[in-house]
Every structure is written in C-alpha cells, then in structure tokens.
Amino acid sequence: xxxxxxxxxxxxxxxxxxxxxxxxxxxxxxxxxxxxxxxxxxxxxxxxxxxxxxxxxxxxxxxxxxxxxxxxxxxxxxxxxxxxxxxxxxxxxxxxxxxxxxxxxxxxxxxxxxxxxxxxxxxxxxxxxxxxxxxxxxxxxxxxxxxxxxxxxxxxxxxxxxxxxxxxxxxxxxxxxxxxxxxxxxxxxxxxxxxxxxxxxxxxxxxxxxxxxxxxxxxxxxxxxxxxxxxxxxxxxxxxxxxxxxxxx
Amino acid sequence: xxxxxxxxxxxxxxxxxxxxxxxxxxxxxxxxxxxxxxxxxxxxxxxxxxxxxxxxxxxxxxxxxxxxxxxxxxxxxxxxxxxxxxxxxxxxxxxxxxxxxxxxxxxxxxxxxxxxxxxxxxxxxxxxxxxxxxxxxxxxxxxxxxxxxxxxxxxxxxxxxxxxxxxxxxxxxxxxxxxxxxxxxxxxxxxxxxxxxxxxxxxxxxxxxxxxxxxxxxxxxxxxxxxxxxxxxxxxxxxxxxxxxxxxxxxxxxxxxx
Numbered sequence: 431x432x433x434x435x436x437x438x439x440x441x442x443x444x445x446x447x448x449x450x451x452x453x454x455x456x457x458x459x460x461x462x463x464x465x466x467x468x469x470x471x472x473x474x475x476x477x478x479x480x481x482x483x484x485x486x487x488x489x490x491x492x493x494x495x496x497x498x499x500x501x502x503x504x505x506x507x508x509x510x511x512x513x514x515x516x517x518x519x520x521x522x523x524x525x526x527x528x529x530x531x532x533x534x535x536x537x538x539x540x541x542x543x544x545x546x547x548x549x550x551x552x553x554x555x556x557x558x559x560x561x562x563x564x565x566x567x568x569x570x571x572x573x574x575x576x577x578x579x580x581x582x583x584x585x586x587x588x589x590x591x592x593x594x595x596x597x598x599x600x601x602x603x604x605x606x607x608x609x610x611x612x613x614x615x616x617x618x619x620x621x622x623x624x625x626x627x628x629x630x631x632x633x634x635x636x637x638x639x640x641x642x643x644x645x646x647x648x649x650x651x652x653x654x655x656x657x658x659x660x661x662x663x664x665x666x667x668x669x670x671x672x673x674x675x676x677x678x679x
Numbered sequence: 680x681x682x683x684x685x686x687x688x689x690x691x692x693x694x695x696x697x698x699x700x701x702x703x704x705x706x707x708x709x710x711x712x713x714x715x716x717x718x719x720x721x722x723x724x725x726x727x728x729x730x731x732x733x734x735x736x737x738x739x740x741x742x743x744x745x746x747x748x749x750x751x752x753x754x755x756x757x758x759x760x761x762x763x764x765x766x767x768x769x770x771x772x773x774x775x776x777x778x779x780x781x782x783x784x785x786x787x788x789x790x791x792x793x794x795x796x797x798x799x800x801x802x803x804x805x806x807x808x809x810x811x812x813x814x815x816x817x818x819x820x821x822x823x824x825x826x827x828x829x830x831x832x833x834x835x836x837x838x839x840x841x842x843x844x845x846x847x848x849x850x851x852x853x854x855x856x857x858x859x860x861x862x863x864x865x866x867x868x869x870x871x872x873x874x875x876x877x878x879x880x881x882x883x884x885x886x887x888x889x890x891x892x893x894x895x896x897x898x899x900x901x902x903x904x905x906x907x908x909x910x911x912x913x914x915x916x917x918x919x920x921x922x923x924x925x926x927x928x929x930x931x932x933x934x935x936x937x
Contacts, residue, residue, distance in 0.1 A: 450852070457859045593707055594711070594795060596710070597713060605716060617724075
C-alpha cells in the first residue's frame, strides 16, 4: 500500500511539474467545450437538457483525461517495460496505479476548471448523494478506460505505429462514449448497440449520474463491466507478453 | 526549384523506408481517418434528427472536408515542425542544418514525412467532393474549383504550422503553442456565422483558419470562380509571409550547444 501511495505521489508531482503541457491540455479542452457550445446552441438550437449533457460530458472527458495508449505503447516500443517488469509488483497493477495517479492530478488541474465553466454555461442542481455517486462512477469509468487502453496498447507488441493505435482509440471513444454526441440522439438500434460497448461506461454513465438522480443501478452495471474488462486485460497480458520482443531498453 | 528537387529526393527515400512496414501504414491511415470522424458523425446524426437547420448538410460537410484535408496535408508533409523545438533547437541539431548548403526550412520539413496524415488527405478529399456533390452536380469546372479550395486549405494550415514553429527560435519549444493554435482549427469546420463576431474576426485575421475553409467554401457554394482565385492568391501570400517570418526568427537562433 505504501508503495502504491509513493507511485501515486510521484506521478502527481510529475503532472504538476509540466506547466506548459497542462496549459496546452486545458486550453484544448476549453476550446473544444466552447466549440460544442456554439454548435449546439446555433446549429441545433438545443434545449437545456442537451446543453447540460454536452457540457458535463466534456467535463467527464476532461476528468478521464485523454488516452494512455501512447504512454503504454511507448513503454512496449522503447523497452522500458523491461525495467517495469523487474519491479516487485506486476506490470498491470503498476501501470494502473500510475494511471490513477495521473487522473487524480488531472482532476484538480483540468477537471475543476472545466466544471466551473460547465456550471457557468449550464447550471445544474446537484445533491451530495449525487456527487458521491458521481465520484464512484468516475472511478469506475477511469478504471474501464484504463483497461481498454491497456488492451489496445498491447497491439503495439506486433505493430510499431503508436499514433495509429492511439488515434483509433480516440476516434472510437469520442464517437461512442457521448463525449461529442449525446448517445440519446443516436437512432435507437444504434444506441442499443452502443450500450453493449465499453465506451458508454466511460463518459455517458457518469454524466447521466450527475444530471439525473438514478445512479445505483448504473453503477452496478459499470462495476460488472469493470470486472469484465480487468479480467480480459489480465488474460490478454498473459497472452501478448509471451510474444513480446524488446529491442534494446 | 533546386530546393523542391532536394525535398522530393529526401521524401522519396523516406517513403521507401516506410513501405517496408505496410501494416503500420494501414493502421496509421485508418487511425487518422477515425480520429477525424467524430465531427462527421455529429453532422450526420444531427441531420437525421432534424432538417430545421439554417445551413445545408452539403455545406457543413464541405467545410469539414476542407478542414480535414488541410490538416492532413500539414500532418503528412510538415509534421516535423510540431516538435521542431524539441528535436532541433533544444538538442542543437539545427546547427547541423545550418552547415548544409540547402534551405533550412526545407531541411527541417523533410526530416519527417508522416504517412499517417494520408488518412486526413483521403478522408478530407472524399468529404470535400461528397459535400460539394450535395450542393451542386459535379462537372469539370466543379472539380477544378474543389481542388483550388483544397489548395487554399493546405496553404493556410502549412502557413500556420510554419508560423507557430518559428516560436521555437524564441521560446526553445513550440509544441504547446502549435498544439493550442491547432485546437482552433476545429472551429473552421463550422460556418463563421455560428460564432460571435469577435471570434469570427480573430479566426479570419489573427489565426486565419477561416481562410482555409469558410471563404473558399463560400466561393464554391456561390459558384464565383474569381473569388476562389482571389482566395488562392491570398493564401499563397499568407504562406509566403509565414516563410519570411520563419526566416526572420531563424536569424535570432542561438545554439544551445551539443
């Protein structure tokens, strides 16, 4: 536990150290938020509920903080995974703790400024219970997002194209998670399929929990999905790591 | 002309080395297409829900296509400029460039040829033609006009990339400037009328992303050939000014040692 806390502390310190990266990331998120605001108000003449969804889904997207495929697959590509494999902790847990720590830093550095903007644009009444459920759901969403990224990055054992894999992940998440398009406005057969995929559990469910007050059932589904994704990741890791060849390191 | 020949030669060898890994190329191109896809899906889904939109679907797809095409061109041919500060200034690799008898900007640009950006070029071309076809039947003149609009888009995005990378001579790192400015290019995927006037002015005169999409697309929609020709001329002048600024900033370069 002490080891985990130390990794967590180190990652948070690193995140706070790179101020230009932080400013760039934050400004990108704010610009995207503004773009969607203009789009939905001017082109779609969206009502209050859609605006709230769009704004808060961007906040959740900001909390989840982009993708970790790049970092994970770079570890596999440049051989630094070899060092991490020698640590007294399995690789999956180690990278998961690192990812969680980065997200905690992200919560303060990106999530809070975005939340303030979202509240300013579309105010929402939130109870304490909703807020607690939201953070539980957010934790599960971050875990699902990590498991998905982990699986995708394992492909880098066979291909060296990190950009392609990372972009593929970004495209899929943005389309099917609700980060840009509310899932409710997709045609019904498509939205039914989307709820079988992991993406909706990353953005849509936490957003719905903060906006509506019916979180318990959704969190249970999210938890089941989280267990499933983690199991799948560990199984894949065992399969893929056997095939890994490190060049240098 | 000599610079162009040198550039083509360098790019040829880069392509030959990339072709050794065909699976990586396919993955990169597909990844880039999917990365650009969300806004297209957004437009498609919105038009399935309602037709009460003051802009036509063809016009929005055309704007989107031009933006993606321009981004694809700068991604493919000028990707090296994104990390120019990190790869050339901080490491003093730029010293090496200065010792060679060739244009320094060309040398920096040709140091990286990113075939992944072809995804943007392919998808942008498809969307530009698809959007135009929804506005008017495509004929020979239409094809020429779309190509001219695509040239405008490429020139503007290349110009912006060159301009932001020149910041590396002053700040030693340009990635964050380039990244933030390029986040603004997403604004050019929608009509200027969608934004408040201040944003319209900034994105026309300060960071002219509307010059890449909105103005050429409007000329295309209205079928005014001379206006489109004027757009191309303005974009060429813009790119030329950006190169001049880059060269002026390059004179301020101080080596960090090696």
